[in-house]
């Protein structure tokens with residue numbers, strides 16, 4: 001059975017698109033047929049991070065409005081042939097996303113793919129609600145700061161009230177995962193950021209991973225290669241762990257402590 | 271005293287539909303809490319002014335509330351009621367009349383013509399006292415209060431023979447930012463966290479057996495004896511019968527993260543007291 005995973009947060013700029021691109025790439029690398037959909041109509045971003053912006057011809061809205069077939073709109077990823085991208089439209093308005101339209105497209109994708117990853121726009125408006133409506137699982141992306149936690153809490157409320165599973169009173173609700181991103185152990189230990197325990201306690205849902213703050217993320221998105229492909233980056237490795245956990249493996253949490261500087265780097269002061 | 275508002279229960283018997291093929295509908299039995307409007311007069315102007323006063327005390331409680339009209343006292347006094355202007359009045363006040371009880375045969379006919387159901391049975395209990403929680407006590411509302419109290423005593427004597435349990439709402443899931451839970455006509459028990467930005471409201475008491483980080487308002491229809499109990503105090507705002515306190519920065523150290531109870535003392539001061547040592 002195909003699984004629909006929404007990547008959501010309420011607050012903007014916390015790392016949803018970065019996470020969608022890396023998690024979808026990771027699932028695909030492990031042989032799962034995966035498609036990642038950009039729900040951020042008007043603010044295309046996912047295709048940039050995946051480095052396929054020049055190959056966009058048709059988009060999600062074209063498919064919903066039956067101006068193009070899914071086959072025409074889907075873009076095959078250049079790193080991983082089990083990954084496809086359904087880009088967002090940059091020109092259309094958000095009203096184009098209707099519940100029926102989105103539902104039909106997802107049904108069709110479920111025939112072919114094992115995983116459908118939905119990159120949600122920020123906010124709690126229509127686009128965000130559409131992205132989470134059909135979800136089976138949710139990755140709630142949260143930065144370790146009060147306002148981001150508050151918005152994630154809000155989104156969790158919406159998941160439990162306005163999703164299809166909730167509206168139909170289905171027996172199994174959406175499976176929620178907490179993903180803390182842009183975590184800096186140093187700033188947390190100085191009390192400038194909430195600790196992982198704080199965030200977990202406030203939101204009360206299981207933790208699926210902690211992605212450390214790292215420059216490699218920005219470099220990766222500039223290069224159009226999701227950071228999960230960068231084996232040397234702590235963020236990339238942390239995303240590998242997240243994908244493994246989503247697939248049921250258990251892995252210890254890493255990158256929670258400040259890295260001890262090696263003898264040489266201390267000597268040379270880098 | 272011409273009108274009394276009481277909460278009663280209406281019962282619907284279970285009906286079953288055979289499940290062989292996909293049904294177009296389901297019929298299910300259910301029990302609802304309804305407000306009963308007991309009329310002591312047929313004078314519409316009196317009814318209107320008194321009803322408006324009551325609604326002003328708890329506008330949220332009465333907005334779009336379904337009501338059952340009880341005309342028993344009229345029958346006893348040998349009074350008739352002109353149904354259609356009365357129903358128009360209720361609708362203007364944003365109440366939704368749904369049924370009548372204790373109607374005489376001509377009243378039953380009038381009620382049916384007006385689209386109302388004839389209700390049978392239903393135990394009645396008093397709503398929490400309707401005293402205004404705001405200190406604007408002009409002569410009129412003072413009078414209303416006394417009469418309410420008198421009547422309450424009368425009612426209590428009556429109900430001694432048949433006690434009716436209050437309706438308690440129990441919530442097992444965390445209540446998250448932006449969500450609101452209202453326990454109408456009774457107590458609220460919450461077994462998971464009430465997070466910052468969430469609001470829990472009850473006509474009766476509130477119990478939270480988890481951290482309370484949001485807003486909690488008990489006795490919102492005026493019950494000054496309502497209390498809030500919580501296991502881990504960190505609220506943004508607490509209120510009893512409209513007497514509220516905001517914790518702009520944080521809850522004072524003495525009670526922060528402690529188990530507390532919150533109530534109004536004799537001089538209507540909001541008290542926050544640690545519980546259980």
Ligand SMILES: Nc1ncnc2c1ncn2[C@@H]1O[C@H](COP(=O)(O)OP(=O)(O)OP(=O)(O)O)[C@@H](O)[C@H]1O
Nearest residue numbers: 012013014015016017018122182212213214217218
């Ligand atoms: N772990 C990280 N370390 C450093 N920078 C990061 C990390 N994760 C995300 N960023 C940066 O944060 C910014 C926002 O990331 P991203 O676009 O993924 O967020 P978003 O939640 O999708 O934003 P929006 O709400 O606008 O869609 C980007 O510049 C990205 O490079």
Ligand SMILES: [Mg+2]
Nearest residue numbers: 016017040045
């Ligand atoms: Mg984004």
